[in-house]
């Protein structure tokens with residue numbers, strides 16, 4: 001029998017590959033390297049003579065329950081930090097059914113046992129070049145075994161917002177901010193009809209912004225005229241200097 005990375009982590013790696021096809025895999029890893037073999041690690045298989053796994057389980061399959069994923073995802077607008085936060089959001093939503101045991105990235109560790117609270121990590125490797133994902137141990141082929149998790153990880157394509165959703169969200173945020181400003185009287189605005197209305201406030205801010213933009217345009221036009229006038233005067237002065245004195 002040979003060691004194998006547990007299915008959940010194989011799927012996690014597949015999800016990274018599918019979502020970030022140009023990602024760097026230089027710091028990827030599953031089975032323990034020389035550094036891991038001398039101390040207990042999820043990268044070392046369990047049920048293997050001479051191996052030092054982090055956890056045991058009740059089966060005899062040689063399970064590797066740790067996966068390193070290179071931090072360079074090579075995708076505009078995405079970094080490993082964001083991917084980790086997406087996975088954490090999924091794990092928090094799954095509650096006790098979360099398949100992961102902990103995640104280490106960029107000097108931080110988030111654990112199942114802490115409810116995925118962010119804690120400092122001061123191991124000798126700060127985990128800035130890769131993220132470490134470890135899986136909880138289990139036995140059997142059923143879905144109750146965390147090693148068999150086959151659900152989403154939180155960063156797949158389908159989880160992104162559409163432009164329409166983003167616009168709706170931005171609108172909601174705009175209204176919420178306007179309402180906060182009104183209720184705190186940060187902007188002591190009252191609409192034409194005497195009502196404190198967030199839509200009216202936003203419209204008024206829009207008009208003011210437009211007014212400022214127009215004033216700037218006028219100022220820029222004036223500056224351009226002054227520049228032209230200065231150039232003309234300079235030209236005239238140089239012509240006068242060269243003129244013969246009677």
Ligand SMILES: [Ca+2]
Nearest residue numbers: 046059061063
């Ligand atoms: Ca095992």
Ligand SMILES: [Ca+2]
Nearest residue numbers: 057063138139
């Ligand atoms: Ca197992």
Ligand SMILES: [Zn+2]
Nearest residue numbers: 066067068132
């Ligand atoms: Zn690792």
